[in-house]
Amino acid sequence: MEPILEVKNLRKNYKDFSLKDVSFKLDRGYIMGFIGQNGAGKSTTIKLIMNLLKRDGGEIKIFGKDNIKHEIEVKNKIGFVYDECYFYDELSVIEMKEIIASFYKEWYDDLFNKYIKEFDIPPKKKIKDLSKGMKMKFSLAIALSHNADLLIMDEPTSGLDPVVRSEILDILSDTIQDENKSVFFSTHITSDLDKIADYIVLIDNGEIILSSAKDEILDNYGLVKGSKELLDDETKKKFIGIKVNNFGFEGLVDDKKQMKRIFGDKVLIEKPTLEDVMLYHTRRDFNV
Amino acid sequence: MYSLLLKDVLVQRKQFLYGILLAAIYSFAFSSNNLGGALTVFVFPYIFVLTAASYEEKNRSEIVLASLPIKRSLLVMEKYVSVFLFAALGAIEYIIVVGVANLVELPIKFSTLTIEPVLIFGLAVYYGIYLPLYFKFGYIKTRWVNFVMFFGLFFGVTSLINVINKYGINFKILNPLITFLKNQSNTVVASELITMAFLIYALSYMISVKIYNSREF
Numbered sequence: 001m002e003p004i005l006e007v008k009n010l011r012k013n014y015k016d017f018s019l020k021d022v023s024f025k026l027d028r029g030y031i032m033g034f035i036g037q038n039g040a041g042k043s044t045t046i047k048l049i050m051n052l053l054k055r056d057g058g059e060i061k062i063f064g065k066d067n068i069k070h071e072i073e074v075k076n077k078i079g080f081v082y083d084e085c086y087f088y089d090e091l092s093v094i095e096m097k098e099i100i101a102s103f104y105k106e107w108y109d110d111l112f113n114k115y116i117k118e119f120d121i122p123p124k125k126k127i128k129d130l131s132k133g134m135k136m137k138f139s140l141a142i143a144l145s146h147n148a149d150l151l152i153m154d155e156p157t158s159g160l161d162p163v164v165r166s167e168i169l170d171i172l173s174d175t176i177q178d179e180n181k182s183v184f185f186s187t188h189i190t191s192d193l194d195k196i197a198d199y200i201v202l203i204d205n206g207e208i209i210l211s212s213a214k215d216e217i218l219d220n221y222g223l224v225k226g227s228k229e230l231l232d233d234e235t236k237k238k239f240i241g242i243k244v245n246n247f248g249f250e251g252l253v254d255d256k257k258q259m260k261r262i263f264g265d266k267v268l269i270e271k272p273t274l275e276d277v278m279l280y281h282t283r284r285d286f287n288v
Numbered sequence: 289m290y291s292l293l294l295k296d297v298l299v300q301r302k303q304f305l306y307g308i309l310l311a312a313i314y315s316f317a318f319s320s321n322n323l324g325g326a327l328t329v330f331v332f333p334y335i336f337v338l339t340a341a342s343y344e345e346k347n348r349s350e351i352v353l354a355s356l357p358i359k360r361s362l363l364v365m366e367k368y369v370s371v372f373l374f375a376a377l378g379a380i381e382y383i384i385v386v387g388v389a390n391l392v393e394l395p396i397k398f399s400t401l402t403i404e405p406v407l408i409f410g411l412a413v414y415y416g417i418y419l420p421l422y423f424k425f426g427y428i429k430t431r432w433v434n435f436v437m438f439f440g441l442f443f444g445v446t447s448l449i450n451v452i453n454k455y456g457i458n459f460k461i462l463n464p465l466i467t468f469l470k471n472q473s474n475t476v477v478a479s480e481l482i483t484m485a486f487l488i489y490a491l492s493y494m495i496s497v498k499i500y501n502s503r504e505f
Contacts, residue, residue, distance in 0.1 A: 050355050052505040075357035086352045090299040090343060102291040103356045 002064040004028045004150050004182045005049070010058035012044055019044055019206045021058070026199065028149075029179035031172060033193035033214070034186040035278050036203040042186040043083075045203070046154045049184075050080065062150060076105050079143030083155035085135035089128035093121055093138060104146040115141035119167075133164035140168060144175065151175065151183040157192050165189075169196050190274035200274065204282045214274070222256025223276055225249070226267035235262065241280030252280035292358075292366040293373055296340040303339060304381070307332065311382040315389075325382050326407050332378025333371045333411065334438055340370065341427040351505050361497045364423060368493050371415045379403065405478040405485075412485035414441065416492035423496045423503065 003025040010022040019041050026032045036042050047053040049060055051068055060067040062074040087096050093116065101107040116123060119137040121130065130138060136156060143151055151172070157165045172183050173196050187193065193200065193214070200217055202210035210217070224239070227248045236242065238258065242251035253259050256269050272280075310331065315324035344350055353363055418437060421430045472480075 047505065052351065052354055054502065054504060072357045072359065075355070080355050082351065082355075084348075086348045088295065088299050088343060088347050088349055091295070095298055099291045099295045100352075100356065103358050105357075 006061040008059040030198040031183040032199040033197035041206040079148030081153040094123040112145035222269040223272040311385040333374040336374040345427040405481040409485040412489040
């Protein structure tokens with residue numbers, strides 16, 4: 001079966017920033033976490049996928065179809081949630097829903113009503129009077145009510161309190177119970193992905209520097225801690241990034257078994273979090 | 289299309305109350321030259337198209353609209369249609385105001401509303417110029433352009449008429465056109481004006497679609 005989302009050699013050039021040959025693919029039934037620092041290129045990539053920006057090169061296929069040539073068709077099957085609520089503040093929840101629903105080929109009012117009841121969103125309230133968490137949940141209810149196969153989310157959890165974040169993550173997990181659906185989820189809050197992501201794509205300065213199954217990363221990568229005397233030019237090369245201080249070093253490696261063979265019991269090897277993986281890959285002062 | 293128009297009406301529904309007040313003021317103030325109705329019809333799109341655009345820019349809702357399964361040409365078309373929708377709503381509010389005033393037999397003279405083809409032509413030319421600029425640069429950057437155009441139009445036309453009256457300037461170059469128009473019936477001139485308005489509006493729409501298709505958000 002073709003991937004639900006395939007990005008190949010995607011390029012976009014600005015004066016001071018470029019997206020350089022970004023490639024990755026997402027199969028049906030999975031959640032992909034798209035991580036990177038602010039300004040790394042996450043939103044630019046998502047805007048290109050949604051055709052909000054014009055690409056300078058490369059290919060984007062959604063459900064096997066070009067995202068521009070088949071724009072209306074693919075957008076009918078995409079649910080989107082952005083980092084902010086861009087709906088009309090002046091309209092009520094129900095008015096905004098009515099307007100948006102009219103543009104989708106499929107729309108399920110019963111599903112929408114179920115979500116807003118579950119999320120405690122008052123239907124007659126104006127959007128400007130909703131809290132940030134409620135606005136985000138309203139966006140999610142809209143995204144989930146037209147039988148979308150692909151959910152595209154750009155930092156949906158940023159600025160939300162942990163309870164709302166957890167609720168949103170639970171809903172995403174439920175969505176993926178249907179094996180035909182997938183979620184593409186950008187965030188810099190990597191702990192969200194520890195819970196739900198199947199795949200991780202890490203972008204830094206417009207380039208993809210890691211794209212792999214989350215479990216593979218967490219099984220193979222290791223956070224190595226030891227005395228700084230153990231480090232020499234040769235062993236340093238094995239690290240993705242190292243932090244050295246007066247007491248010793250801490251570094252990230254992508255092959256912890258190899259480290260075990262080299263250092264034996266002289267070092268402590270821990271399982272890294274996705275935050276460790278992102279930090280050691282992207283912080284220039286940690287670079288080897 | 290209906291939903292897009294409805295959205296532009298709903299976001300500013302309270303404004304329609306001010307619209308009634310505006311219609312009443314114009315009707316009374318311009319009763320001597322009977323221009324109140326025409327002015328209301330012209331001013332309504334100025335207020336309501338711009339207010340809708342300002343809400344769109346404030347909420348950054350173009351991002352949502354561009355993410356929905358809607359052709360951008362339809363988003364452009366909606367703005368062009370909304371000009372005449374708001375003009376029609378202006379006419380309706382005006383008729384209501386004058387109707388109510390007549391009903392209660394107010395001892396005030398109000399101007400009557402006549403929709404002249406030149407009014408439709410004026411709207412088509414005005415928004416035919418403004419809307420491509422709006423789609424290119426957005427509301428904030430073009431609101432001064434619109435302001436200048438709007439007041440330039442009123443003061444410009446008035447000043448031009450005064451100058452012509454004062455100095456009796458004879459535009460020889462326009463004579464063949466004036467003769468041509470004088471030799472035609474009112475119906476023919478009206479249909480020519482409407483056709484020209486349609487052509488200008490259609491050309492402007494095509495330019496706007498081209499601009500908006502390459503717009504980035």
